[in-house]
Amino acid sequence: MVVPHSPESDLDLESQGLLKSVQLDRIDSSAERYTGARIQVRNLNLVAESGQKILDGVSFEVQKGQILGLIGPSGSGKSTVLRALNRLWEPEKGAVQLDGVDITTLDVVKLRRRVGMLFQTAALFDGTVADNVRYGPSLQGKKLSPDEVDALLQKASLEPGIASKQALELSGGQAQRVSLARTLANSPDCLLLDEPTSALDPAATRKVEETVLKLRIELGITVVLVSHSVEQIRRIADDVCLLVKGKIVERGTPAELLNPQHPLSQQFLAGTLESGDE
Template identity: 50%
Template sequence: MPSPRFDITHFSLSRHGMPVLADVSFYVDPGEIVCLLGPSGGGKSSLLRCLNRLTEPPPQTIFLDNQDVTEMDVLALRRRVGMVFQQVALFPGTVADNVAYGPGLQAESLPPEEVSRLLALADLSAELAGRDSQELSGGQAQRVALARALATEPAAMLLDEPTSALDPAGRHELLALLASLRGQVTIFLSSHILADVERVCDTIGIIREGELVLV
């Protein structure tokens, strides 16, 4: 599935009647890696969630390949735009069970060799396929969640604070993995650590007092 272009146009968002983001406009070319940087509660995660309508955005503010996301079938949109949450929640069962979960929802089986390919793409050994998902380290769980999201062959990925629970080595490994996907998948990630993301992102958007500034 070709990676898409996103256009965000005059996007504003309020929470409990209070403005969070005001008149945000920018675009993302296919295959780029974009980081939204800013303090907790500043609107980074809220904007990410609007990109695939986990939070409903205002109409005519977010476009995926020139199509208003609010007019798209929401399930089809989420198949194209996957998300990995800050708090990784793996399902009970094996690593392979988790990786195969998304295709299973679409009545598609995932053969063992495809599970191995996805684990390798997430920089994990195929030997982990049979391991209990609850026995993984934080870094391993984060990468399994990424492999699970990639299993549905999304054109774009949203990653909310993907490095927040990782040690420095784990952060370096995950960011190197994301960099290896440049050009194949359009990637948005949020963070509050500039040093972590500046070396892998094509564009960095700093959210400050409700406004977004691209650097």
């Protein structure tokens, strides 16, 4: 499978010491099920009952296999945008398209299988790791074999031996990657990551970041990542949008973000921009 990203981006990753640590070997031929998807967001608007604009004309595009970072102060609308991409909320104005198709015309359950989402805290249920990974396919009448569960755990950078462990006894980093394996069981084309490492220590954060990079490289999955961390965005994103008070005030590569043109971008990077209400 050809993953649409430039050789230059590989060199940037390698210079940061991340690409070297990512194992690029394919796990099995089932990886071909993942095709990536192009996301187009056009003029999203949302106004609170108070009259405050939560989103104000948000537009952007994410190419297949690209990692887009959404960054900004608390209350800038980042998580709200993310929830619009798989219809956890629907905008008052504007549209979201997946490979050119308006997502409001798609079955919402099937859409959420194609566009998987991870939140800040892993929402595992009481049972084994394997039980959790099998959950999505079981709703479609399919029971994953032990080998299929192990392959999904490997995709999420976990050892197969963890399958029999109790999910609620895992560390935070392990639990977040089990959540990722459970999402991958639905063969998503896109992953939406809402501050997935905010509750993790630096080592666990690094492991999750490496796993996201591996999925992009091996499977071509499109990723939209919400983060408060400029450094995290620099490490793994191809492109970044800076949101302030519901508007995209700057877009470019992570390197370009370090030399922002917009005054609000400059304030954000200087740590002097006040947060709003998300």
